[in-house]
Amino acid sequence: MATIETRKNAAGxxxxxxxxxxxxxxxxxxxxxxxxxxxxxKELLEAVKHDTQAAQTALLRQVSKSPSFEDVALGHIERLINVREYTIKRYRGYIKNHFVGLGHLPVDQITEDDLIRWIKGMVKKGCSPKTVANVHGFIHAAMNSAVRRRLRPDNPCNGRLLPKDDTTEDKAMFLTMDQMHLIIDQTDDWQRPMWLLLIGSGLRLGEATALTRADFQLDAATPSVRITKAYQEMEDGWAVGAPKTKKARRTVALAPSTVEAIRSRVESAAPGRPIFTVSPDTLVYPQHRQWLDGWYDAVKAAEANEDNPLKIHKRPRIHDIRHSHASMMIAGGMNLYELANRLGHESIITTTKTYGHLVPDAHFRAAAMVETALNQSIAS
Incomplete structure (x- = not known):
């Protein structure tokens, strides 16, 4: 326990x-x-169990005139330009759900130790390494904003060691065309063109649901669809906006079989209206929830088919149709640069990280290198 002693002069x-x-x-x-x-x-010391450094930090925070980190982070969001509303909504969610232990602190008093405690707290409450990394990236950017505004001299996020993703299973699932047909065969006739478009083009769900008749060139020398917009989640709901990235604005070539599958739907669509809807008479846009339900119902039906079971170890997502399309393109000889352009990836690094292991030539070359090295070792 801390004690207080009065100090007196000679006069008492x-x-x-x-x-x-x-x-x-x-x-x-x-x-x-x-x-x-x-x-x-004395009270500060006792509150932190006589930890001198912790008490000094608490005292500095009490007298700090700097804004809280939560206020700084919100200000950082307001200063962002050319950022999708969905991203803004996600950032606000980070502040609301993941700023425990940081948000209330004066921005100039947050230390490296605070960041370490925050990371450990995120892991303890069950957040995945990817979630921790995503939120940390936002915190890092908000701290950079604080440095630029001269609210603090440095960024305590620099050099932080984030938790590693130790999962042993790929998050992406790659379906064969036979498996895709098993699922698509379980869908109704109205929805089937949508699924055939997704597997034949690799489009994102939000891109496909925003398509109108004017986006297609079905009778060109090389039939194609032009991606210039996508449904995205805004602050107050869903709306059509710009694609996810600059390079997502692209033209995607379509195979004859895909053109045949979608032609009737495209040509019968009213000008300016979305082509791919979950039912003929729907008036509600978009219908991502309904498309998800339709896909998962078809997956369950395919899994339950005793005559021709799906034979998968986990439930594929709609986004796995995009992954499956990519794997088929690679198997057909498309290189990663071409694939990045087709999928609308902003950076080929994304393409390489996700699909690089599927490139067959790389595996063959690696196996040949190993064989050569082993034979040289035996010969010597």
């Missing part, structure tokens, strides 16, 4: 107050000019 008048405490077995003393300051220091 109190001149100061001395707080005494033990931290890790070592006696410490601090002289303060007023009783109020001494009591405050």
């Amino acid at each position: 008048k109190i001149t100061s107050y001395r707080v005494e405490w033990y931290d890790k077995g070592k006696r410490n003393r601090q002289t303060l000019p007023t009783e109020t300051a001494a009591v405050q220091w």
